[in-house]
Amino acid sequence: MQTNDPIILDLRHLEPPEPLRVALEAASRLERGQTITALTRFRPVHLFEQLQTMDLEWEDEEAPEGHWVSTFWHQPQN
Numbered sequence: 001m002q003t004n005d006p007i008i009l010d011l012r013h014l015e016p017p018e019p020l021r022v023a024l025e026a027a028s029r030l031e032r033g034q035t036i037t038a039l040t041r042f043r044p045v046h047l048f049e050q051l052q053t054m055d056l057e058w059e060d061e062e063a064p065e066g067h068w069v070s071t072f073w074h075q076p077q078n
Helices: 018-028 045-053
Strands: 007-010 036-040 056-062 068-074
Touching (some): 018 045, 045 056, 045 068
Parallel strands (some): 007 036
Antiparallel strands (some): 036 068
């Protein structure tokens, strides 16, 4: 896999806290230049708290179908 290949995690079928666990595990292996997009049934606010401690940035939006799409990546290096 190349560094810039996106990772898509469809976590909509999992019950809490599994979506958080799977997303954090993937985030811990995230390389610079890569992104992770997580699909969840709910807005993953607890994930965002953890991503902040990992110096990752994110954006999220509610999809028209009612699930949430959250994409995260490393903050740019200074």
